[in-house]
Amino acid sequence: MPSENSSGxxxxxxxxxxxxxxxxxxxxxAGAVDGEELDPxxxxxxxxxxxxxxxxxxxxxxxxxxxxxxxxxxxxxxTLVNEILLxxxxxxxxxxxxxxxxxSRSRKAAYIGGxxxxxxxxxxxxxVIASRLAARQRxxx
Amino acid sequence: xDSNRTNELVxxxxxxxxxxxxELVRETYADTYxxxxxxxxxxEDARDVVQETYLRAHKGLKKFRxxxxxxxxxxxxxxxxxxxxLGRRGRHRYDQLSEDFELADDVPDRDPVFQADLGxxxxxxxAALMExxxxxxTVVVLRDIYDLSHxxxxxxxxxxxxxxxxxxxxARKRLRESLYPMGEEQAHAx
Numbered sequence: 001m002p003s004e005n006s007s008g009x010x011x012x013x014x015x016x017x018x019x020x021x022x023x024x025x026x027x028x029x030a031g032a033v034d035g036e037e038l039d040p041x042x043x044x045x046x047x048x049x050x051x052x053x054x055x056x057x058x059x060x061x062x063x064x065x066x067x068x069x070x071x072x073x074x075x076x077x078x079t080l081v082n083e084i085l086l087x088x089x090x091x092x093x094x095x096x097x098x099x100x101x102x103x104s105r106s107r108k109a110a111y112i113g114g115x116x117x118x119x120x121x122x123x124x125x126x127x128v129i130a131s132r133l134a135a136r137q138r139x140x141x
Numbered sequence: 142x143d144s145n146r147t148n149e150l151v152x153x154x155x156x157x158x159x160x161x162x163x164e165l166v167r168e169t170y171a172d173t174y175x176x177x178x179x180x181x182x183x184x185e186d187a188r189d190v191v192q193e194t195y196l197r198a199h200k201g202l203k204k205f206r207x208x209x210x211x212x213x214x215x216x217x218x219x220x221x222x223x224x225x226x227l228g229r230r231g232r233h234r235y236d237q238l239s240e241d242f243e244l245a246d247d248v249p250d251r252d253p254v255f256q257a258d259l260g261x262x263x264x265x266x267x268a269a270l271m272e273x274x275x276x277x278x279t280v281v282v283l284r285d286i287y288d289l290s291h292x293x294x295x296x297x298x299x300x301x302x303x304x305x306x307x308x309x310x311x312a313r314k315r316l317r318e319s320l321y322p323m324g325e326e327q328a329h330a331x
């Protein structure tokens with residue numbers, strides 16, 4: 001995407017290296033909006049690049065809009081309060097967050113159990129094969 | 142609730158007064174739910190995160206020294222619970238917030254020009270937030286909406302401060318690109 005540099009000779013369209021600069025400094029611009037330190041190269045680029053200055057103005061609007069969300073409260077029914085208070089009682093309701101942890105633990109136990117069963121079956125199979133081979137060798141001799 | 146009343150309730154709750162803790166829950170649960178919903182993007186999941194938040198808050202109340210506001214302390218616990226939840230869920234959902242989701246409370250910005258632009262911008266912003274990957278969304282919500290420090294965010298998400306900053310910058314960039322796509326014409330127009 002071409003950009004325009006106000007300090008360039010005759011205010012012409014920028015060339016490829018400047019486009020690269022805009023992209024290179026793009027993430028720094030996202031930090032500069034709330035006063036993060038800039039390296040001198042990025043700083044001098046932002047001071048002269050109209051495209052980056054326009055982006056910075058957008059970032060400022062974005063941050064104001066984000067901050068304005070702080071005062072919003074999403075509507076939630078008051079049964080949530082009762083759920084919270086019930087959960088706080090001794091032996092309170094186990095909610096899904098805890099159940100997810102328990103499910104993960106039981107899946108792990110089932111996985112280990114499965115491996116153990118498979119290993120036992122394998123060992124038993126190997127014993128049967130070995131005893132059959134031994135029996136054949138005895139018959140052959 | 143004014144801060145003196147909050148401090149009284151916290152002090153009483155620390156002494157084992159269940160009524161005081163109950164009142165704190167009633168005063169703060171809508172705010173906690175709003176944050177939880179913004180972090181996990183699902184109503185049922187948010188309710189679970191809120192429950193876990195208050196369980197942890199109840200257990201850890203004695204450690205709350207009052208250096209920060211109670212709301213900030215609760216936000217940090219919520220962030221930690223939501224992060225744990227998203228990790229345990231093992232996959233991340235990208236549920237869109239409905240455009241007409243209900244708002245219970247909204248304090249208007251005093252700048253009338255900004256307020257005029259804000260309506261559309263805010264609904265687009267909420268939708269754009271929900272399209273972010275949870276790792277990016279979490280950081281931008283905590284920093285730019287709830288004003289948590291980089292240090293606090295890094296601690297609660299168990300990442301380095303520089304990683305938190307990189308995620309924040311990426312999240313802001315994506316939001317900016319989504320809300321203000323810069324075409325060639327726009328770039329030349331400025």
